[in-house]
């Protein structure tokens with residue numbers, strides 16, 4: 001669903017994404033983790049073909065319409081420009097599939113997205129009059145309504161309350177379980193460990209670890225890349241990860 005080969009993005013002389021090679025297949029929920037400035041946003045945008053790059057991305061080769069049917073993108077900035085109602089905003093996710101007007105299947109996709117995000121009661125609300133976290137959930141719903149095989153999301157759960165964070169992570173897990181794929185940048189290591197099938201750890205634009213959460217969230221990686229000491233325990237409810245202190 002996504003194949004990156006030696007993807008490199010330079011800012012001036014400096015590579016901020018540096019020879020990233022990565023393949024993501026059906027059933028994977030990949031958490032892209034790494035410190036501020038590691039290159040997560042740049043990697044996602046270059047993978048989509050939005051930024052000049054060296055190397056290859058399978059998505060960058062597609063025409064805009066093909067790409068909009070292959071991948072939904074949830075950017076970090078959550079800007080809602082127009083005071084439209086929630087249902088109308090979520091329906092914009094159907095744009096890549098539309099003929100002349102919304103059909104039965106488009107309306108069903110909008111309903112599924114509203115339901116997945118628990119937004120049925122919000123459909124008539126003016127999107128710009130919602131709280132920041134509510135707007136974030138609406139924008140996730142718009143991306144879900146696109147019903148693409150792949151979802152790329154840049155910090156989708158930042159700013160959400162704990163229940164909404166867990167619910168959103170469960171939605172992404174469900175998409176993966178249904179045979180789609182999700183790649184999401186995420187700063188909350190606990191959520192990433194518990195919900196992602198795989199973590200990719202980025203440092204200075206390079207992939208320094210890639211694998212199951214337990215194999216990536218090692219004490220050595222956490223100290224070397226994030227500069228933190230981390231408590232890690234396997235519990236009956238999954239891994240628990242808590243940064244405890246700084247190491248440098």
Ligand SMILES: Nc1ncnc2c1ncn2[C@@H]1O[C@H](COP(=O)(O)OP(=O)(O)OP(=O)(O)O)[C@@H](O)[C@H]1O
Pocket residue numbers: 011016034035036037038039040041042043
């Ligand atoms: N338009 C730009 N011009 C120059 N440098 C940029 C530009 N955009 C990003 N950078 C630099 O590229 C590096 C990677 O930035 P990026 O936004 O991809 O990091 P990130 O991992 O998403 O960080 P964060 O966790 O803070 O969102 C940073 O050093 C940043 O300063």
